[in-house]
Amino acid sequence: MPITPQKIVFWQKLAISIVAVCLSCERAFADSAIDSAEIYRVRNQVELNRGNTNWKPAQTGDTVVPQDSVKTGANSRAELLFNEGTLVRTAAGTVFRFPLGKRRFELTSGAALIMIRPQQGESTIVTPEARIVTQGTALFVRHDRQRNASLVGVLTESPAGLVKVKNANGEIAIELQAGQFVSIVNGVIGLVEYFVLPMFYETTELAVGLATGQENALDRESPEVRATIEAIRAEAINPLQNQLAWLGSFCQFNLNPDDWRPFLQLLGVNLPSQPLQLQTATTDDLFVVPLRSLEGLSWLSNYCQVKPQSLNPLKNR
Known part of the structure; x- marks a missing residue:
């Protein structure tokens, strides 16, 4: 069949429409930004710092906005539910915050288990020693200020790809799959190791609800x-x-x-x-x-x- 000018115009318009739809989908994922969180659950001593002010006791239902920090004391825990569905469970001795306008979480001490729903776009988790990039998954992060050491481990397999881990200056990068973890100490990324997933679920209260039988x-x-x-x-x-x-x-x-x-x-x-x-x-x-x-x-x-x-x-x- 001959290719007429009308057909050329039709296919051009169709191609433009497909590209526009794809860009729209990409923007939809990118636009699932985090702009607020609710303190969903607290245990014992949990404090909230609003924009470098004094620390004050946090309560269930408090709203956390960018630049606020949440801190847990000894034998304490906090759970944060973000506006787009991300759930963060922080352990004792943790300081956690998130900046404005980015899908970025910052942990300066302690430990957290972070559950990011699929199809939320790229998320970045930062510690003083590590930069972690993920596309929706469950992972845990720990940072020890005394040792200048961070630890990153992955619990799930995301169809969007593996979790990428870099040291703080971004010079070295590795990838982690479910059941693997790595330590970064004084800027040096260690060997990727497998950890015992069943034992993790047996001993880690932060992960309750994720395993079979829970x-x-x-x-x-x-x-x-x-x-x-x-x-x-x-x-x-x-x-x-x-x-x-x-x-x-x-x-x-x-x-x-x-x-x-x-x-x-x-x-x-x-x-x-x-x-x-x-x-x-x-x-x-x-x-x-x-x-x-x-x-x-x-x-x-x-x-x-x-x-x-x-x-x-x-x-x-």
Whole structure:
């Protein structure tokens, strides 16, 4: 069929319309900016600083705007629900804020678990040692001022891509997938390590609601918070189940608690010749256990002995 001028005009208009729609979608994602948050839940000592004023006690329902800071004391926690659905759970000893006009969160001390709904556009989390870029996922961040050390770990697989981590000056960048974490100390990014996801859910109260068997934990949440957790949990279940299957494959080895050397050598860990003493991991606000550690192998040994058909972490919380 001959190509007429009318057809050329038609296809040009169609192409322009498609581009306009795509740009509109891109702007829609980019425009899901954070401009306010509600203090959704507090425990013990939580304080609010409004624009470099004096710290004052925070209460459930307080509104947090850009440049405000939220601080938690010892044995304290705060949960912040942002206007576009992001849920941030902060641990004890944490200072957290967000600047104006950007999808950016800043943590200067302590630890937080951040749950960002899918399709919200690019988000950046900044600590004094790290810059983290993500496209909607659940991740945890910790910063230790005394050691100039930050830690970043990922819980979910986002279809939009992996989590990117840079040191503060942006010279070095790595990518993390679900079940991996990395430390940045004095500007130096360490090795990417796997952590034991099931053990994380067993010991980390900040993550309640994300793992299999924790559906009842959502009953006490508001519809908005429930929607966020359910969206994140949909991306958290597969990595958890996949890691359980992967860890289960190690059960074919003889995991002897009296001598881990053969298994640790398989994982690429060099150990001294003296006998090793196992240490039991203790529960904390944010406790990350590397697979290549005595605590991780102890958990794996117990798991292989029980080999449950399903995981129900934090079921007693």
